[in-house]
Amino acid sequence: MGIVVQKYGGSSVADAAGVKRVAQRVVATKKQGHQVVVVVSAMGDTTDELIDLANEVSPLPPARELDMLLTAGERISMAVLAMAIQSLGHEARSFTGSQAGVITDAEHGKAKIIDVTPGRIEEALSQGAIAIVAGFQGVSQTTKDITTLGRGGSDTTAVALAVALKAEVCEIYSDVDGIFTADPRIEPRATKIPRISYEETLEMAAQGAKILHLRCVEYARRYDMPIHVRSSFSDKEGTWVVKAQDVVSEETMEAAIITGVAHDSSQAKITVVGVPDKVGEAAAIFRAVADAQINIDMIVQNVSAAATGLTDISFTLPRGEGQAAMAALSRLQAEVGYERLQYDDSVGKVSIVGAGMSTSPGITARFFEAMSEAGVNIEMISTSEIRVSVVVSEAQIQTAVNAAHGAFNLGTDEIEAVVYGGTGR
Amino acid sequence: MGIVVQKYGGSSVADAAGVKRVAQRVVATKKQGHQVVVVVSAMGDTTDELIDLANEVSPLPPARELDMLLTAGERISMAVLAMAIQSLGHEARSFTGSQAGVITDAEHGKAKIIDVTPGRIEEALSQGAIAIVAGFQGVSQTTKDITTLGRGGSDTTAVALAVALKAEVCEIYSDVDGIFTADPRIEPRATKIPRISYEETLEMAAQGAKILHLRCVEYARRYDMPIHVRSSFSDKEGTWVVKAQDVVSEETMEAAIITGVAHDSSQAKITVVGVPDKVGEAAAIFRAVADAQINIDMIVQNVSAAATGLTDISFTLPRGEGQAAMAALSRLQAEVGYERLQYDDSVGKVSIVGAGMSTSPGITARFFEAMSEAGVNIEMISTSEIRVSVVVSEAQIQTAVNAAHGAFNLGTDEIEAVVYGGTGR
Known part of the structure; x- marks a missing residue:
């Protein structure tokens, strides 16, 4: 069996109990025969607390030093996770972004990964150890200073490492079971999507669905690295984000026309x-x-x-x-x-996303009819190959999502009790 | 003017206000025309909190990971101090032990410095910046893993950097005004020693005076680096730790026979x-x-x-x-x-320390007479070239210190209001 990269967000390692639970899951994966690389975010609210501290001493903290400060957060979580795994009897070694070979440009606070040279990770894996890597951080190729990748950085670290290590899969863990056909908080009939293409995921994310960060999905798409989005609180299969061909072949030959409904209420x-x-x-x-x-x-x-x-x-x-x-x-x-x-x-904005849209005429008409029947007033419209978005008043977002969800038969009769949360950094 | 290395302990940077006060002092030194390198410990109780966290996830945290964890403490304080200095309008850059070129052996938790290659520090200084360096930490020459130097590590980092940078002086700041003739908490007439030799400082420290850590003084002595022990809460001159010849020449030609009385109540x-x-x-x-x-x-x-x-x-x-x-x-x-x-x-143990002892006969006798007159029962005795120590019951430590202090006229009539605290790591 090959290499599995697992990324755990801050909510999964919020406290010692969370760290221990993650350690159990990592060891279980190792016992299945995989070589395991774990990418962690900072514990719980650590990052916010460090930002507060910075603001106490400086009205405008310099970016280089803010990166130096914030990277302490992942340093803590990765070391503690390595300890917890070792206390379960498995060798584990933690590595900073720099040690893991995450090379970036020098744009502090929003650095881009320009190379990954994970020699030390490969060495640890070859010695049978589990490698724990700090998410969100790297080292500048030119200045040798510590950098951070900005929002969604840990997801991107995980995918980039998975690509560099030729991993089988990059698993992204959070407190959500996967990617849903709509936000279950406003659409109780929303169902988990078993497989979704990179392109649809990008459209969903860009249109407000708080699932994966765009950068990480773009990176995975470029190198065709499958992402498995799942919950660290259960063993259920989550959502696989894969290339479009793999979505179709897996389903009943007939690809879903509409994959999901995204909304963004912060417009x-x-x-x-x-x-x-x-x-x-x-x-x-x-x-x-x-x-x-x-x-x-x-x-x-x-x-x-x-x-x-x-x-x-x-x-x-x-x-x-x-x-x-x-x-x-x-x-x-x-x-x-x-x-x-x-x-x-x-x-706010409500969007329908689906790879089948481009070959199925009448989708836009059906969407607008559903809005009209539900009494939703459309203020603006924009479209892409696999998406139709409308701007509506904030008060009508839920009505619009429910109507769209129903119009394309995305629902289930079974209402899943899930919390649809955001991902960390 | 040359390079000044300043080391601030955890109590000096316990919170944002402390960090800002230290920033002011660093900038003042810079304005005097010096090139300034600052070594910081972790803020306040950070290290203890991180150790608690480690113990929550592991009964016996592995040393490599504990070092990775604890070094997050200095990372936070150094970044925050750099921010505070920059907000005062002066360029400041923070560096980890590894970035500062502190090369150690691979003994996690008690690593020894084997080389210091401060190229990045010199570069920062040459560009007019103030360099902030994480105390207590380095990087292993063989494994490239992050190491910590153990107790007193930050003091040692400061002296080692001062030596490598050919600094004029290494200033060690704490919440104490300097080195005293005895612990002022139990000897109210104790006075601050203006100058003291490395050898006497080593004896005082070894015999329980919580002033400087042995390793740091040994390092300074080996390379003849003057240490100025002073308070971060005042501008008063503290105690200069220098080579023996410089103590004599500075005083009234007649070196003090006894420099101080040390005690250790944890025996x-x-x-x-x-x-x-x-x-x-x-x-x-x-x-x-x-x-x-x-x-x-x-x-x-x-x-x-x-x-x-x-x-x-x-x-x-x-x-x-x-x-x-x-x-x-x-x-x-x-x-x-x-x-x-x-x-x-x-x-407990009470010791008299003084470089003049070796050439002044009768010191031991006068010490024992003073003990006898004060009714102190001596249980064990040991001596060195410049020290006499006795073991006494814990209850008689204060009586013994007071008697020794009086017998060698170390006192002043003026009682200084100082707190005699320990140094951090």
């Missing part, structure tokens, strides 16, 4: 009213927003009213970035000459 | 009663104790009683090791054939 919408309909006006607006480091999502430009020569431009963005975007646009009023700004922070 | 005494007075019996006893990793201090073997051919062997040892020593000796009874063991854990 805001800005409308720039009365923009002169001239070349370059829209570009100036979006340049200003981009310069403020705002990530905009959907954009709608109304057809210009011939009488006035004015048009409206609307776009959505993460709610947390609303203030900054409004400020950036305000500074632009004289230059662009728009009439006024409208800000609506009570909108 | 125990074991007496092996009725040992056959044959060649090899004592050796067997001390071999058994040594095999149990017990550090014995003074030894007294009574003159054998001719009638019985039996003798008694007494020795002192740290009280914490008493149980283990008794167990080791019990297992030996059949082999050696002694009569019985006596254990007294209410003894």
Whole structure:
């Protein structure tokens, strides 16, 4: 049997009891005959506590030192997990990101992995030891400074190590049983998806489903590394994230048209009213927003009213970035000459995702009909090859999710008692 | 001006306020024109908390992983201190022991420094930055694993770096104003010693004065690196630990005969009663104790009683090791054939230390007379070139210290309000 990489999030190793439970699971995998590499996040709230400490001594902690500080969190969890495994009678050795050969660029706080040279991990495995690796961290190729990978970093560490070690699978553990057809908190009939393609997972994640981080899925897709998303609190099979061909062949030859419904309730919408309909006006607006480091999502430009020569431009963005975007646009009023700004922070986005969509006509129509029948007002629309998204008022998100879920027969009669949580870093 | 290495213990950086105060002091030194290298211990009780965590998951935490875990403590304090310094407008960069070039052997938990290659520190200094270095830790030359130096490790890190960087001085900061003629908690007339030789400091430390750790003083003595022991809570000059010649030349040509009185109240005494007075019996006893990793201090073997051919062997040892020593000796009874063991854990040791002692006859006599006049019963005696130590009952330690302090005119009329604390790791 081959190498298995397992990643445990902060909620799985929140305290000594959690660490011991994870140790049991790691040893069980080892006993099955696998070589096991474990990637851990910091325990529970450690990272937040360290950030609080940094803020106590510095109004704007320098990024290099913040990385040095935060990496102490994984150092603690990995050492403690190695101890717990050893006390079960199995050899275990912990390694920092640097020791594990996770080489990154020098962008502190959001470093990208540029190489993985896991010589020490391979040596430990060849000696029969279980290797524990700190997630979320690496070492800069140029400065030799300690770096962190930013949000979702531990997932990415796990996938990158799995690829470098030619592992059979990368298992991502959290307190959730897998990826669901919708968020079970608002759609009680949601079911666990047994297999899903990288592309669908990326769309689900990008559209607000808090399952895996985009970077980690992109990395897995690029190198075709299967990810098994599962719960550290049960032995149930979770969701396999694999390449599209493997999803189809595994199912009843007939791929599901719609795989799941994602929603994002943290959106805001800005409308720039009365923009002169001239070349370059829209570009100036979006340049200003981009310069403020705002990530905009959907954009709608109304057809210009011939009488006035004015048009409206609307776009959505993460709610947390609303203030900054409004400020950036305000500074632009004289230059662009728009009439006024409208800000609506009570909108959300509901998306249907499915690889079968591109070959099944009528999906968009069925989705819109379901919204209409449920009385949901669609404010904006965007589509991709395997996704249709609509912006609706926040109050109608649940209605929209339920309607979409029902319209595509995603449901089960059996309601699973699960908590649909976010993944850690 | 040259390089100054400053070491701050855990009590100096116990919280954010302490870190900020240390940052101010570091910046002040930098502003005087020095290049500054700072060695920090873990904040406050961090190390104890990490040890507690280790014990929660493992009855006997493996040494390699314990080192990995504990080094997280200095990682936190050094990063936070670097942040605090930067927020004062000065460039500061933190370095782990490994990054600072602290190369050790592979003895986890008590590694010895075998080389210091501070290339990254020199680079940081040459670029005008303040370098912050994690105390207490290094990296094994052979295994490349993270190691810790054991008790007093941070002091040793500071001196070793000072030597490697050819620093002007190594300043050791704690919550104590310097080295005193006696522990001010039990001798209110104790005065701060302005200058003291390495040799006297070693004797004071070995005899129980909690000032500097032996290893650090030995290192400084070997390379003649001046140590300035001072308080991080005041700007007062502390105590300079220098080579013997520099103590004499600085004073009134006439070196003080006695420099200070040390005491150690954590001693125990074991007496092996009725040992056959044959060649090899004592050796067997001390071999058994040594095999149990017990550090014995003074030894007294009574003159054998001719009638019985039996003798008694007494020795002192740290009280914490008493149980283990008794167990080791019990297992030996059949082999050696002694009569019985006596254990007294209410003894202590009082020592006078002074470089002038070797050239001033009558010191020992004056010391014993003072003990006698104060009614102190001497149980055991040992001497070195510059020290006389006596074992007394624990209840008489304070009386003995006061009497010795008075007999050699070490006192002042001015009682200083100081706290005489231990140094951290």
